[in-house]
Amino acid sequence: MTSLPQPGPDTGGKKLGLVIDLxxxxxxxxxxxxxxxxxxxxxxxPLSDHDPYGAHPVGAWLNRVHAYEVEQAxxxxxxxxxxxxxxxxxxxxxxxxxVCPTGASFKRAGDGIVLVDPDLCIGCKLCSxxxxxxxxxxxxDDGVMKKCTLCVDRIYNDNIPEDDRVPACVKACPVxxxxxxxxxxxxxxxxxxxxxRGGYDLMPEMGxxxxxxxxxxxxRPAPDASPxxxxxxxxxxxxxxxxPSGLWRWLDRALSR
Amino acid sequence: xxxxxxxIAFTTASGMGYGLLILLGVLTPAGALPANPWLGALALLxxxxxxxxxxxxxxxxxxxxxxxxxxxxxWRSSWLSREGVAALAVYPPxxxxxxxxxxxxxxxxxxxxxxxxxxxxxxxxxxxxxMIYASLTTIRQWHHPLVLPVYIGLALATGALLLQxxxxxxxxxxxxxxxxxxxxxxxxxxxxxxxxxxxxxxASSSSPETxxxxxRIGKVxxxxxxxxxxxxVMSEMGYKVARKHARRVRLLVVLxxxxxxxxxxxxxxxxxxxxxxxxxxxxxxxxxxxGILAERWLFFAEATHVVTLFYGERAA
Numbered sequence: 001m002t003s004l005p006q007p008g009p010d011t012g013g014k015k016l017g018l019v020i021d022l023x024x025x026x027x028x029x030x031x032x033x034x035x036x037x038x039x040x041x042x043x044x045x046p047l048s049d050h051d052p053y054g055a056h057p058v059g060a061w062l063n064r065v066h067a068y069e070v071e072q073a074x075x076x077x078x079x080x081x082x083x084x085x086x087x088x089x090x091x092x093x094x095x096x097x098x099v100c101p102t103g104a105s106f107k108r109a110g111d112g113i114v115l116v117d118p119d120l121c122i123g124c125k126l127c128s129x130x131x132x133x134x135x136x137x138x139x140x141d142d143g144v145m146k147k148c149t150l151c152v153d154r155i156y157n158d159n160i161p162e163d164d165r166v167p168a169c170v171k172a173c174p175v176x177x178x179x180x181x182x183x184x185x186x187x188x189x190x191x192x193x194x195x196x197r198g199g200y201d202l203m204p205e206m207g208x209x210x211x212x213x214x215x216x217x218x219x220r221p222a223p224d225a226s227p228x229x230x231x232x233x234x235x236x237x238x239x240x241x242x243x244p245s246g247l248w249r250w251l252d253r254a255l256s257r
Numbered sequence: 258x259x260x261x262x263x264x265i266a267f268t269t270a271s272g273m274g275y276g277l278l279i280l281l282g283v284l285t286p287a288g289a290l291p292a293n294p295w296l297g298a299l300a301l302l303x304x305x306x307x308x309x310x311x312x313x314x315x316x317x318x319x320x321x322x323x324x325x326x327x328x329x330x331x332w333r334s335s336w337l338s339r340e341g342v343a344a345l346a347v348y349p350p351x352x353x354x355x356x357x358x359x360x361x362x363x364x365x366x367x368x369x370x371x372x373x374x375x376x377x378x379x380x381x382x383x384x385x386x387x388m389i390y391a392s393l394t395t396i397r398q399w400h401h402p403l404v405l406p407v408y409i410g411l412a413l414a415t416g417a418l419l420l421q422x423x424x425x426x427x428x429x430x431x432x433x434x435x436x437x438x439x440x441x442x443x444x445x446x447x448x449x450x451x452x453x454x455x456x457x458x459x460a461s462s463s464s465p466e467t468x469x470x471x472x473r474i475g476k477v478x479x480x481x482x483x484x485x486x487x488x489x490v491m492s493e494m495g496y497k498v499a500r501k502h503a504r505r506v507r508l509l510v511v512l513x514x515x516x517x518x519x520x521x522x523x524x525x526x527x528x529x530x531x532x533x534x535x536x537x538x539x540x541x542x543x544x545x546x547x548g549i550l551a552e553r554w555l556f557f558a559e560a561t562h563v564v565t566l567f568y569g570e571r572a573a
Contacts, residue, residue: 002331022471032483056486064483066567068465073475081480084469086567095394101328101338120327123320125493126337129258132395132463134490134564143320200470203563205462206394214470 002100004093005109015112015184016150017090017211018167019194023218024177027067027083034172035063035087035148042153044118048141060137062148063087063169075222082217085178087169088135088148089202089210090114095130105145112184112211113152118144132206155180183211258396259496260557267315268386269415269549271344272408274307275379276416278351280437282376285358286369289430296427297358303419305351312344336392340385343378351375383412390556397461397573398560403452410445411514415549417441418518418542421525425535435526438541439519446515449552453507461563461573468566479569495565498558506555514548517541 039062040047049059066084090112097105097114104120105127107113116127116136121144128136128145136147151167154160164171170178181190193199199213281300284290316322329345331338350371357368364372387408390399417438424434465479466472487495498506521541528534561573 003334029483058486058488060489061484064488066469066479066483067481068469068471069478069480070471070474071476071478076475080474082469082471084471086483095392098334099337099389099392101331101335101341102324103327103331120324121321122324122327124318124328124337126335126389128490128493129562130393130395132468132563134494134567137489138320138493140320200473202470203463203467205467206563216470216473 002097002103002105004097004107012110013184014110014182015090015092015211016155016181017112017183017190017213018087018150018170019179019181019183019190019199019213019215020085021177021179021197021215022082022084023197023215024175025065025083025085026175026177027065028174029065030172030174031085031169031178032061032063032065034168036061038151038154038168039146039149042151043115043149044146046139046142047146048139050140060139060146062135062137062146064134070217078223080217080220085169086133086135087212088114088150089133089208089212090148090150092209092211094208096127096136099126099130101126113150114147115149115152116145116147118142121145132203132208133210150180183213258557258560258562259493260554261318263314263317265550265553265557267311268408269311269546269553270307270314271311272383272386272412272549273415273419273546274304274309274311275347275383276412276414277304277419278308278347278379278416279376279413280416280420280434282351282354282372282374282379284430284434285364286372289433290424291429292358292362292364293427293429294359294362296423296429297355297364300420300423301351301355301359303423304416305348308344308347336385336388340382340389343382343385347375347378347382350378380409383409395563396560397459398456398556401452401456401459403448403455407445407448407452410441410448411549411552414438414441414445414514414518415545418522418538418545421522422535422538422542425525425530425538428530431530431534432526435522435538438522439526442515442519442522442545446511446519449510449515456559461561463563463566463573465566465569465571468563479567482568490564491568494562495568496558497561498555503555503559506551506558510548510552510555512548513544514552517544518548 036047047060051057064086066086068082068084070080070082072078072080094114097107102120102122104117106115123143125138136145139146155165157165166180170180179190182188183191185191194213197215199215201210316325319325328338328341332342353371354368354375358364387405391404394400421434421438424431465477469477471477518541521537524537525534563573565573
């Protein structure tokens with residue numbers, strides 16, 4: 001059913017999602033490649049590629065990592081590079097679900113995950129038009145729409161070790177920039193992280209109410225400033241006012257040893 | 258937005274077909290057109306053929322056309338599903354109307370009611386088509402109050418131009434149909450000009466800064482895209498037409514879809530019938546056919562999607 005689940009006894013307020021720390025992300029694409037690797041054999045299988053080893057490879061991916069340059073309003077001469085992973089935000093009021101004519105696109109009442117049922121999807125692509133975040137990619141070989149499943153086939157999977165029961169992207173991140181948890185539970189670790197770091201929504205003006213949150217890059221000192229709170233290891237040597245030159249300079253150094 | 262040719266063919270052909278069915282379902286029961294079986298057979302057949310051909314062509318862009326029937330199920334939330342339901346609902350009353358008009362030579366009473374019901378459901382179908390686009394908040398050129406009236410206006414205008422050819426051919430209600438065509442063409446032109454002026458002035462409330470949320474730090478520009486080649490999102494949503502080309506296509510639309518058919522209908526109205534009027538009506542129809550294809554192509558090509566803000570566009 002493409003009508004959105006109404007808050008009630010069947011939802012329990014659970015909102016599974018990701019929190020992405022833009023302060024930490026180094027743009028290594030490990031999340032994107034591990035996502036592709038898991039999901040091309042998982043719920044969304046296959047994630048087809050065309051011309052994968054040729055000059056113009058294209059294919060369906062569920063996670064994409066952009067790199068942006070941000071001109072800092074406080075110091076325009078010191079721009080920042082921000083690596084920016086982009087995937088489905090599992091919105092609370094997403095039009096990608098309600099526009100679906102077949103009921104293939106749906107939001108789970110129990111945990112809020114937005115999924116596509118590949119057996120119902122007719123491949124009309126309207127859901128991808130309705131998504132402001134570019135989260136849905138059409139697979140022309142499979143004839144159906146593909147999107148992030150929040151690794152629904154990992155997080156509840158009793159057949160894999162317990163510490164693997166997180167989305168593949170979270171497991172793969174080498175720097176811990178990706179966090180998974182219940183954003184509907186104010187007491188959860190991930191909710192505390194969002195509160196502590198001022199986690200925010202992408203394009204809030206669209207009114208989709210994303211569940212996933214992004215943590216902004218921390219302020220950083222100007223590049224020429226010495227790190228706050230650290231004393232220099234040694235006092236710089238006193239430099240004489242009038243330096244001798246040539247032979248006298250060599251002689252001065254040699255005798256000073 | 259990438260203009261999918263099957264969708265352009267569908268919305269233009271079915272728009273003309275539904276426009277014709279609306280006019281037939283109103284004019285004949287009202288007595289403005291006679292219950293002539295040959296006129297009824299040809300007109301209703303053309304209307305249903307355009308509608309059915311359009312619906313079939315719309316399934317061509319689907320990944321799984323064999324599952325198209327599933328699209329009837331989500332009418333509670335989806336305008337596309339409502340369009341499908343309404344499109345199917347048109348058939349029974351129109352076929353009954355055809356039985357009365359063509360086989361029994363009677364377009365009054367129950368048969369007239371079926372004609373009016375068919376016209377009403379045809380109008381609903383066109384409105385659903387318009388709402389598929391108008392309900393998408395991600396595309397400001399579509400999420401616009403004039404999109405729905407333009408869809409309805411153009412369905413009526415192109416339907417009237419087709420009916421005008423038939424009315425001259427059979428010699429029934431020529432000047433009435435010609436004046437309806439003039440009115441629908443002029444009204445649609447006014448709506449379309451207002452629409453173009455409005456989308457040219459309009460601006461999105463979204464930007465690369467709101468898309469990434471990095472506006473809190475400063476101005477955002479894309480340093481590196483996530484992929485070296487294109488992807489589905491960019492080829493589907495990133496399609497755009499150069500502004501100067503858009504201007505030219507707009508002029509072409511004004512000429513072919515509005516000025517030529519409008520002038521043709523004025524001539525037909527003043528001639529009141531005859532071979533020359535038939536030829537002029539045909540010119541109006543052919544011009545409008547080419548014009549509506551250009552209009553619908555432009556409707557897609559000029560539409561900018563907010564997802565492009567992630568890919569280096571400054572505005573969408």
